[in-house]
Amino acid sequence: MTNYQKLEERLRNEGMKPIPKWIFSLRQTFVWALFLGSVVTGAIGFSIILYAVQQADFSLLSHITHSPMEKILALIPLVWLAGVIVFLALAITAYRHTWKAYKFSPLYIFFISVLLSMATGTLFFISGGARQLDKVFDATLSVYEGIEEKKSQMWYNPDKGLLYGDIMSAESKNLVLKDKNGVEWQISIQDAFAAPILTLEPGEKIKIIGKRTGDHTFDASELRPWGGHHGKAGRDNR
Amino acid sequence: MILSQEICSRYTDAELVKLSATDMDYFSCIFQRYEIPLLRYIQKITMAEEQVAEDILQDAFVKIWKNIHSYRSDIKLSSWLYRIVHNEAISYWRRSRVRGGGRTELLSEANTSWLKEDLESANETNQNLNDAIYSLEDKYREVLVLRYLEEKSYEEISDILKIPEGTVAIRLSRAKNLLKQSFQKRQNHP
Structure with missing residues (x-):
């Protein structure tokens, strides 16, 4: 019996078929x-x-x-x-x-x-x-904390000089800002640096670095757009 | 049924694989075409006696038959067959080494000249070479056998062992260095 005949016999006896x-x-x-x-x-x-x-x-x-x-x-x-x-x-x-x-x-x-x-x-x-x-x-997802939420927590900290909200009205030296709780803040922007891409118009969402000067008054040293750095990737839908 | 050499010789490897999938008789052509080189390879890699090598080959061909549809023609059929046979042989080799079974000689006079030339060790006897190769780690022995005794290309060795060609080159170079070191050590301490 040749080696192949032995193999063939084994394949046939054991009913082995190729896997499809x-x-x-x-x-x-x-x-x-x-x-x-x-x-x-x-x-x-x-x-x-x-x-x-x-x-x-x-x-x-x-x-x-x-x-x-x-x-x-x-x-x-x-x-x-x-x-x-x-x-x-x-x-x-x-x-x-x-x-x-x-x-x-x-x-x-x-x-x-x-x-x-x-x-x-x-x-x-x-x-x-x-x-x-x-x-x-x-x-x-209730367990998921979004980046926007984290950012919001970080920027709503008036005692530490951080504030954000929507502009209600804007003048050359002051603006009125409504924060996330609906509280209106009087913001002095006289000495503030504003990012070049920022437009200070009602409805614009901005973030502010500065110093709290009263219950609802704030002295701004820097104004930034809320949506980070521009473009579709980070811009807010307003 | 075993088909005649004349019928088998009409078909290429790839055609035989396709035909085997639908008609088992054509599988005999593949078996006949590769039986001798594969048996020789099993003996070289495991140093097993002929009867044992035949058993290993049969087990390997059972796997080849079961997996015939997994073959893809972008690698040589011979490489694919060697791969399956190699895996079967290595698993036998590991078992037998644990048991401490006997071994046959790896080398014949005819197939060592190329290897000796590369090792710059023309004076070494086949027995010395055999012992030195036998003592190497599996991964080094495999590439040496495939390259020098089976005369496979780097690409074929890569397909058989399923490792990148670069790794084949590295292992081959290390294997040769290890052999040279082994010869030098013996010359210094005969």
């Missing part, structure tokens, strides 16, 4: 879907981190009594940071199960996944998607 092709196709499709899904989810996380960084007003840290590191950590959404790491690991694991993944070193796969997530995330951030998504999560 669709199972292999499905497996590969699943692996690629997992890879792409992980890259996209990682990208969304990265875009929200970008949004948080953009909204963080790092220049403000000197006005705050907490340690800078503490404040940075408070502003960066750690949930998303953890999410990015988890989905990045998932993307790498999925990619390593593709047919020819062994052609590339693990380090190369890591960099490709990171680059893909960062590029997609940056596009998502520029298009304004990160901000919208953060709002949706904030509105629908």
Whole structure:
């Protein structure tokens, strides 16, 4: 009996059949879907981190009594940071199960996944998607604290010289601001520096650095637009 | 049924894989085409005796048959077959090493000249070379056997071992250095 005859006999006796092709196709499709899904989810996380960084007003840290590191950590959404790491690991694991993944070193796969997530995330951030998504999560998930909410908590601190709200009326030396609780503040802007892109018109939402001078009076030293740095990515819908 | 050499020779590897999936008889063509080189490879990598090598080959071909639909023609069929056989052989090798089973000689006079030339050790006997290769870590022994005894290209070794070609080159270079060191050590302390 030849070796092949022995093999054939074994295959027939044990009723062994090839695994159907669709199972292999499905497996590969699943692996690629997992890879792409992980890259996209990682990208969304990265875009929200970008949004948080953009909204963080790092220049403000000197006005705050907490340690800078503490404040940075408070502003960066750690949930998303953890999410990015988890989905990045998932993307790498999925990619390593593709047919020819062994052609590339693990380090190369890591960099490709990171680059893909960062590029997609940056596009998502520029298009304004990160901000919208953060709002949706904030509105629908009770446990989720949106970046806007964190920012609002940070900027509503009149005793520490931080205030934000909508302009009710504006003159050359004063303006009236309505804060988030509906309280109207008299703001002196005589010596204040205003960001060049800022327009002091009724309805405009702004943030102010300065000094509280009374119950509802405030001396501004700097005026900034609420929406951070411009463009679709961080601009408020008013 | 075993198809004749004449019928088998009409088809390429890729065609035989397709035909095997629908008609088992064509699987015999694949088996016949690769039986001898694969048996030889199993013996080189595991140093197992012939009967044991045949058993390993049979187990490997059962896996090949079950997974025949997973083969994709963007790698050589021979590389894919070597990969499955390699995995089967390595798992046997690890088991047998634990048990401390016997071994056959790895090298014949005919297939060592290229390796000796590369190692600049023409005076070494095949027995010495055999012992030195046998004492190497699995990952180094594998690449040496595939490169020098099976005469596979870097790309084929990469496909068989599922590692990047750069890693193949690194392992090969380290394996040769380890062999050279082993020879030097023996010359200094005969």
